[in-house]
Amino acid sequence: MRSLALNDEILLKIDKPARYIGGEKNSVMKDKTDIAVRFVMCFPDLYEIGMSHLGIQILYGMFNSYEDTWCERVYSPGMDLDAIMREKHIPLFALESQDPVKDFDFLGITLQYEMCYTNILQILDLSGIPFSASERTWEDPIVIGGGPCSYNPEPIAEFFDLFYIGEGETRYRELLDLYKKDRSNGVSREGFLHHASLIPGIYVPSLYNVSYNEDGTIASFDPVYEDVPRTVKKQIVEDLSDSFYPTKPVLPFIKATQDxxxxxxxxxxxxxxxxxxxxxxxxxxxxxxxxxxxxxxxxxxxxxxxxxxxxxxxxxxxxxxxxxxxxxxxxxxxxxxxxxxxxxxxxxxxxxxxxxxxxxVKKSSLTFAPEAGSQRLRNVINKGLTEEDILAGAKLAFEGGWNKVKLYFMLGLPTETEEDIRGIGLLCNEICKTYFDTVPKEKRNGQKIQVTASTSFFIPKPFTAFQWASMYTESDFREKAYQTRLGIMDTLNQRSIKYNWHDTDVSVLEGVFARGDRKISAVIKLAYESGCIFDAWNETFHYDLWLKAFEECNSSIEFYTTRKREDDEIFPWDFIDIxxxxxxxxxxxxxxxxxxxxxxxxxxxxxxxxxxxxxxxxxx
Amino acid sequence: MKLRVRFSKFGPIKFIGHLDTMRFVQKAIKAAGIPVKYTEGFSPHQVLSFAFPLGVGMESESEYFDIEVVSMEGSEAFKESLNREMCEGLAVLDIYELPKKAKGAMASVSAASYRIRFHEEGLAGILEEAVCKFQGAKEVKSYKETKTGIKERNLKDAVYQIESEDGELFFMCDASSGGNLKPSALLEGLFTPYGIVLNAWDYDLIRTEVYKTEEENYVPLCEGLKRVQ
CATH class of the missing domain: 3.30.750.210 (Transcription Regulator spoIIAA)
Known part of the structure; x- marks a missing residue:
């Protein structure tokens, strides 16, 4: 039986000890003396969130199918355990072997959303790995990032030795083989990173120099050595039917978010x-x-x-x-x-x-994502869904006995006007009307139509047509949510319509990180050091601390969010070819x-x- | 056909609570291809009931659950198939046939026995003395805070057997639905006179058996049942 990194006293005192003991069905144990490469895969959020993610299951299964490699898992310790680990100087450990993360060859961190960036620092901190890649030695694992946010890795580039750009099934074997070869030949860490940068899809931030214009935009982005590629090409699986698939996924004991x-x-x-x-x-x-x-x-x-x-x-x-x-x-x-x-x-x-x-049938509701309230704005965002489509679909559904409809919209889209916002209420009202027209009173069985409209705030993302778009400020967002509510209240069927909206502060920060550059890493580090962590969770999100960090770093939020971008601006992520x-x-x-x-x-x-x-x- | 499954739970998995263990077992039954019966209705679930919840932190040599199967075909392989689907620390020990009229596992439980291993070796002497005193006493009071006030109970009525050996404590006590005695309550009764307060992490707590009452005797929950061959 395995022995655990945490003692009984700690495990009995903390919330959900099952997060930290490993041993789940289909988790993989290997004899570490037979292993050439030890990889620990991290999802920088709570276990229940991380265990819901398919990507890690794919890579976990694939790595463990290699005889020379043992892949384990680690997630962000909850705040209760975080405090205990700091107090008692317990290093962060992997779930399977319960060995310290610092002892591994690779620490892979999946980047699924921007608001996990401070949690990356928590992982490094608790593991005893220096934040800055430049301060690491062969005593530390190679820290590698991947996943959607690695398509603009610049705000967190300082914290990573490597990024893997693209789908993980394709190039990891090559990288592991290179690692084995370089380690047995006594190659330096810098030497290995240089070699790795020659593998397609591997980005080594330390091998590129960025210079800036006076206005803060990027002037040039150049490799340090001649043989380092100027652009990094996204790697993809060519035949999905022939790629690794985890048909033996690890089964969590406690309920994962997506169970x-x-x-x-x-x-x-x-x-x-x-x-x-x-x-x-x-x-x-x-x-x-x-x-x-x-x-x-x-x-x-x-x-x-x-x-x-x-x-x-x-x-x-x-x-x-x-x-x-x-x-x-x-x-x-x-x-x-x-x-x-x-x-x-x-x-x-x-x-x-x-x-x-x-x-x-009784439980389910139907979901539509019109994203914008008016046809004009839906054309702007190229959402092919028309009002007729929605109403026709709703009519069919009402005839089939459904009476709950969920609608998703975005506020703050480019070119948005007050009329577009009013369109949200009008569309909800039309859906209610369709219900009353479709289902005669005697067939309603005392049921009522229930429309739930939810709005989130639009955040321009790299590699989209809207990467040039300006984002709005918090107060603009609040005003837009208010206008949406007024628009709904104004309709005839307002009592059948429920309205939810997203937090404004988090959206603004997400906007900064999404299109941020290397200068942002100092802000993230300072925010973490002043107590920011689990920013994706309402109860641990401290906007005031973030604002202070921006101020102390002399960094302007508006530069990243509301600023108008010219057509020919060099973006921080332009070196990636998707x-x-x-x-x-x-x-x-x-x-x-x-x-x-x-x-x-x-x-x-x-x-x-x-x-x-x-x-x-x-x-x- | 009803079956009674006896299993053990050891090691790190002791931190998995009762409900999560049950969810795990449901999946294992399904993966093992046991022809388990499902309830009717919109969200069918397995006809499965655990005898006695095992608290977080507790290990066990002998736990039980009952299931109903729609067929006994291939029953000789049930145990093996189930064990193939178990995780580290969970093992199916035996499977028994349950007569049609037999009481369900949960309703049958009347007593349970435990073994406690203390981490602090120095406790052995005190333990021996405390157990001796307990055996000789007419009444050992225990107090439990409930919603309606403090409830008093004589531990002597709830503890059926108690002894110590090599610094370990063995006892059998009431586990009926109305009078279940928590092992920690007995420890409190034993050690409070010595001014010793024990936390759950100061000892290993292992349930050794779960009992039903038959002709005024406490016998293991599997007693008298025919083992599935």
Missing amino acids: RLVLEIMRGCIRGCRFCQAGQLYRPIRERSLETLKQYAKELIANTGHEEICLSSLSSSDYTELEELLLFLIDECEAKKINISLPSLRIDQFSLDVMNKVQD GVSKAFLLREWHNALNEKVSPNCRMQCQGCGAASYGVGLYCP
Whole structure:
């Protein structure tokens, strides 16, 4: 039996000790004396959040399929344990072996959202690893970042030795082999990093120099050595049906936030929504074959005994064999008493039929994401959903017995006017009207229509058409939320409409980090040192401390958020090549300002550039 | 057909609480392909009940749950299949057939026995003396704070057997739904006279058996049942 890094006294005093003991089913134990490379994979948030993430399960399974490598896991300790570890000088440990993180060869950190940046520092701090990559020696692991936020790694570049740009299934073997070779040849840490920078998709921040213009924008971004590539190319899996898939996922004892099996059906998205970063990052569109998915579903169920399975992709309705897949799952899962949790499908007769079959009708509500209140603004953001689509879908749903509708909108989109905001209330009202027109009084069974409108604040993200867009200030955001509420209150059916809105402060910070540059790392470090941590959690978010950190670092929030960006500005992330070209994004930015809609990939190729990978489903 | 499964729980998994252990076992049953019966209705669940919740921090040599299966086909492999789906520290020991009319596991429990290993070696002498005194006493009072005030109880009525050996404490006590005695309450009764306060992390607490009452005797929950071959 394994011995634990924490003693009984600590484990009995803290919340959810199960987060820290490992030993879950399908977790992997190896004999460390047989192992050449020890990798610890980190999701810098609580265990329950991190265990819900598919990406780590993929890499964990893949690494552990290598005989010479042992991959373990670590998550952010909760605040209760954090305090105890500091007081008693207990180093952060990996769950499987319970060995200190500092003893590992690699510490991989997945970057799923910007608001986890201070938690990265907590991980390093508790592990006893210097924050700054330049201060590390071979006594420390190689700290490597990956995931969506690594597409603008600059705000946290100082804290990482390497970033892996792209899908992890492709280049890690090469990196591990290089590591083994360089370590046995006594190569210096700097030497290894230099070699690593030559592997496609690997970005070594310390090997690039940035110079700035007087106004603070970037003047140049150059490699330090001649052989270091000027651009880093995103790596992708060419054949999804032939890549590693974790059919033996680690099964947490305590309920994870997303406590279900995940079947990833495709990567990429044909819809070119101009605000959406994932839609560009994961291009070109690649599907897993139906046969492969059937096989994976069977194995997943057999290997876990889980009671729920869900499909994962950016837009499941666009999967070409969705109907066949769902019919197979319904069949398979009914016999085995497994729930199918459906992703947000486009609402039509087929999806409603499927939902009727697999879900408890009484509980479920329907979700639409119009994102903007008016057709004009929906054209600006290239969201192909029209009011007719929504009302027709709602009508079908009401006829099928549904009476709850959820709507998602964004406030602060480029070119937004008061009229667009008023459109949110009007659309909600139309949906209520559709309900009353569709379902006669005697058929309502005392039920009422319930519309929930939620707004978040638009945050411009790198590698989107809106990377040039200005963001609004907190007070603008508050005003917009207020106007939305007034607009809803003004409608006839306001009593059937509930309105939720997002926090403004967090959105502003997320906006800074999303398009930030290397100068931001000093702010993050100072904020962490003054007590900022778990910024994604309301109860631990301290905006005042952040504002103070910006002030003390002489850093302006507005430079990153509200400032107008010229078409030819060099962005901090321009050195990354995701396949989608900057010229295409700029064209789309101008199309947006001209309220011009672009057709989706299936209708007509827009020449975004992702065709260069040669594997896109709809690429010419 | 109803089955009674006896299992043990040791090691780090003692920090997994009762409900999470139950959720884990449900998944293991499903993954093992045991033809378990499901309830009817919108959200069917396995017909499964645990005899006696095991608190966080406690290990056990002998725990029980009952399940209902729709078929006994392949039953000789049930134990092996289940064990293949278990995690570190959980092991299925035996599976028994439960007669149709038998009381369910939870309703049957009347007593439980425990073993306590103290981390502080110096306690051995005091323990021996305290147990001796307890055995000789007519009444050992225990006080429990409840919503309606402080409740007094005579531990002598709740503890059926008690002895110490090599610094370890062994005892059997009331575990019925109305009168379950918490091991910590007995420790308080034993050590308070010596001014010693023990925390849950000062000792290893292991449940050694769970009992039902048969003809006024306490017998293990699996007593008299036919083992599934």
